[in-house]
Amino acid sequence: MQTPSVKLLLVYPDFTESDTPRKHSGGNYSEGLASISAVLKKAGVGVSLLHLLYEHDKDQFLEKLKGYDFDLIGFSVRTTAFEYVKKLAGWAKEATGKFLFCGGYHPTLVPDEVLAADGVDAVCIGEGEYPVLELCQRFWQKDEDFYRIQSFHFKTPEGGVIRNPVRPMLENLDELPIPDFDLFDFDNLTASKTGSALVMMSRGCLFSCTYCGNSQFRNVYPNRKRYARFRSFENSLLYLKTLLQKHPYIQFLNFRDAIFNMYDDWFYGFMEVYKKEIGLPFTCNLRLDIMTEETVRVMKEAGCYLIDVGVESGDEEIRHKYLKRMMTDEQMIHAFSWFHKYGITSLTYNIVGLPFEDLHKALKTIKLNVKLNPDKVIPNIFYPYPMTILADIARKAGFVPDVIEPGTKVPLKQEQFPEHEVLFASYYFLTFLRLYRFAGKLPGALGRGFSRMCDGVFVGRLTPRKALVKLYEGADKCNKGLRRTVSKRLPGVYMWLRRRRNKIAAA
Structure with a gap:
């Protein structure tokens, strides 16, 4: 045309x-x-x-x-x-x-x-x-x-x-031009202000976690079997070098691919050329049940300083039956021992407010994180994204209202896990994580007693959870404001703190 x-x-x-x-x-x-x-x-x-x-x-x-x-x-x-x-x-x-x-x-x-x-x-x-x-x-x-x-x-x-029918997806990502980074006010993006850039070498995902849209996005295409695709090594390097030429201040790369280690051949080959041609510290998402100690060692040598991992739930019944994530607690514990061995900062994503969950099951997620001992932990509240399998399960169980109003913090309405309890579990997730870690450092019976006391506070009937939720929300608002101010007005201090937190040596 x-x-x-x-x-x-x-x-x-x-x-x-x-x-x-x-x-x-x-x-x-x-x-x-x-x-x-x-x-x-x-x-x-x-x-x-x-x-x-x-x-x-x-x-x-x-x-x-x-x-x-x-x-x-x-x-x-x-x-x-x-x-x-x-x-x-x-x-x-x-x-x-x-x-x-x-x-x-x-x-x-x-x-x-x-x-x-x-x-x-x-x-x-x-x-x-x-x-x-x-x-x-x-x-x-x-x-x-x-x-x-x-x-x-x-x-x-x-x-x-x-x-109209959906056209087949483009199977060879190298046929696409390099993204138009200039579309954005790139130098003033949130990531750019801290010397970082979000990048993607792939599209799609091999897996079908029930809470994720990928399992349904795949199904709209006639060539759905080719849904998970990566750029070639050469094209990936061209992408990264183009970005870095335009914005040479970038010091960190954040690979936002769904699963960075989906394909062994691509992963190990790319890590080798990345180490030689780019070499910047980077973060990425990994899938624990398809990784080995060799995966972690190679990433460390290539410059990985932070690994993101989806733990989601510490309750194996929920994780296996409803999330369709078949990894075991033992697999996760082994993987995190490798992160610690090679000195890579680890971050876990966790979900509370899942269908059929309650305070006791949410507590299992906290306790699994204690065993994993990640450096960073992010708790999220479940959202029933349309057409996902888990949203359908929640809807059939009567947990999803007809309309989820904008700004709703807890979308599911579950009698056994009311809104204020979900918010309490989310807001105080890190607090109890620290308490259980402290309990683990105490000797014998003293540690076990302190841990049981924490159990009682988390799930006990007398805990004033509604009041604690309001207290948290007020403090969190002040904390976020301070963090935004530091990153905006003192970016040098922010980046120094970031390097220190993630154990990255100065260039």
Whole structure:
């Protein structure tokens, strides 16, 4: 097709409930948007980004919109921001009348729900680079087959809906241009301010954890068996060298691939070339049940300073029966012993508020972390993402309300695990982790007695959990404000503390 002289505005709502209108820089890099932009710009499409760092009211949003020249507007939509995007889409359509579409995880999982929103003309399902390019080309040409673009669902002028099949995903990631890092105000991203960059060498995941959307994203494609893909070594190095040439201050790389050690051949080969050609300290996500001590040793030699691992639940019944994560406690303990042996900082992700969980089962997750002894621990509250297997299990059990309001902290409504108990378990997860670690250092009976006392406080009926939740929320607000101030106004101090915390030697 001929090069289109069309302009696309991408809108990226990128904030949490705690972000305020005082936030004028920062935010997160989006690999998906950068990749779409690279493909479109290569074909001559004009692309700009409205990166929203806090929730705007109507006047604020429309004032921002006036600063852009565009023919089409595309919204990146995550599940927890959908209610807000619906408002933005309505305002944008009312003010501009421009063709408006949505893409991302939420439209891929529940396209009909997104397409039904006022102002939305179409939704893109799955990877968007080439479907969006075709949309721009046909829009510019006023092509009569405009409504027949694969991977798009459209509202028609007559009020109907056209649902086109999803095109096969691109199996060779090397065919994509290097992402358009310049789409973002890259130097002012949150990660950039601390000398870090988020990068991805792959797409997809081999595994089917029930709480994760990957198991359902895979199923939208006709060539789903090729869902988990990596760039070649050469293309991966080109990606990284392009980024570092543009932003030479980057000192840390954060690989955001779903599972960095999915394929042994790729993993060991890439670690070797990375060590020789890049050599920067890096972090990544690992899957414990497919790793060995050799995995950890090789990563350490290549510069890995932090490994992220999903523990999720310390209750084996929940982990195996409901999460479909078949790793055992013993496998995890062995893996963490290797992290400690090679001096790599470890971080665990944990979930509380899972279907059929209660305080006693949540406590098992804390105690498993005590045995693993990670350097960092992140507790998250379960969210039933649409179309995931675990969300369906929770819905059939009657735990999911008809509407989850924006800002809801505990989405599931479970009689055996009420909201204030889930918040207590999440907020005081680290506190009890430290207490149990302290108990382990005490001699014999004294340690066991202190541990039993902690059990009683965590699950006991007399513990004032509602009051403790309110106390935590107030203190946390002050702490986050202080951390943001230090990273913004004293980035040198922040980076020194980061190196010290992660045991990284100065360059």
